[in-house]
Amino acid sequence: MSREHIDKVSGIPTTGHEWDGIKELNNPLPRWWVITFHITIAWAIGYTVAYPAWPVLTSATKGVLGYSSRNDVKDELAAAEAAKGNYVAAIQAKPVSEITADDALREFAVAAGAATFKVNCVQCHGSGAQGSKGFPNLNDDDWLWGGKAEQIQQTIAHGIRFASDPDTRVSEMPAFGDIITTDQIKQVGAYVASLSGPVQDTSLIEPGANVFAENCAGCHGENAKGNKEFGAPDLTDAIWLYGPGETAIAAQVRAPKHGVMPAWIGRLGEIKVKELAVYVHSLGGGE
Numbered sequence: 511m512s513r514e515h516i517d518k519v520s521g522i523p524t525t526g527h528e529w530d531g532i533k534e535l536n537n538p539l540p541r542w543w544v545i546t547f548h549i550t551i552a553w554a555i556g557y558t559v560a561y562p563a564w565p566v567l568t569s570a571t572k573g574v575l576g577y578s579s580r581n582d583v584k585d586e587l588a589a590a591e592a593a594k595g596n597y598v599a600a601i602q603a604k605p606v607s608e609i610t611a612d613d614a615l616r617e618f619a620v621a622a623g624a625a626t627f628k629v630n631c632v633q634c635h636g637s638g639a640q641g642s643k644g645f646p647n648l649n650d651d652d653w654l655w656g657g658k659a660e661q662i663q664q665t666i667a668h669g670i671r672f673a674s675d676p677d678t679r680v681s682e683m684p685a686f687g688d689i690i691t692t693d694q695i696k697q698v699g700a701y702v703a704s705l706s707g708p709v710q711d712t713s714l715i716e717p718g719a720n721v722f723a724e725n726c727a728g729c730h731g732e733n734a735k736g737n738k739e740f741g742a743p744d745l746t747d748a749i750w751l752y753g754p755g756e757t758a759i760a761a762q763v764r765a766p767k768h769g770v771m772p773a774w775i776g777r778l779g780e781i782k783v784k785e786l787a788v789y790v791h792s793l794g795g796g797e
Contacts (some may be wrong), residue, residue, distance in 0.1 A: 648790050
């Protein structure tokens with residue numbers, strides 16, 4: 511029979527475990543710790559009985575209290591919907607001009623429109639609505655069809671060159687490669703570029719002005735400031751949808767690109783289209 515080993519310093523028995531000359535004292539756990547440990551076990555058992563806990567094949571135990579976190583979430587969502595109900599009803603009833611004039615309603619519409627924009631519009635216009643080549647920047651004050659809230663709403667609702675919507679915005683720039691000569695295209699490209707910056711060959715500007723007056727002024731205006739009724743862009747502001755410079759301008763004159771924007775009214779509905787219009791209008795470039 512082995513004898514119990516007693517630590518000489520403390521007088522406490524050891525467990526018999528030893529490592530590198532160090533022996534483990536056989537101290538009992540504090541009573542308060544043992545009691546707390548037993549309480550946590552009892553609490554855990556009670557919790558699994560009272561609340562959903564144990565997984566089974568297709569679901570989980572329901573718990574005697576019938577608690578459901580899913581129901582809590584549904585209740586919170588229902589309360590949130592009820593809280594914003596008055597705002598949604600007002601947006602539905604009012605035109606966007608009145609929505610933008612009401613501070614509280616505008617703030618709500620901007621927040622809702624921003625969320626809708628992130629889901630549906632960032633793919634083309636970018637997360638900051640800054641646009642990219644072929645997709646307009648919505649932060650500036652350059653608007654093909656007008657930047658008032660009502661005009662933005664019309665554009666979002668019915669799109670641009672969206673064939674299946676009879677009320678879509680439509681503008682078609684002719685392919686002047688079939689109408690005027692290559693030299694004339696080069697000349698008018700230089701003239702248009704000169705309206706907002708330097709050009710390589712200034713001798714092309716004067717004949718280009720004549721080509722512009724005969725072929726382009728009907729839509730873009732004699733001063734090249736554009737015409738929002740036709741969706742004709744301002745050519746004097748150095749904002750270019752397909753790139754700046756004589757070469758890019760001449761390419762657009764020769765064989766113009768025509769982007770297409772979907773009509774969102776059928777997918778999003780009237781309320782979300784209004785919210786989007788107010789949000790876009792609020793970005794800083796709205797008229």
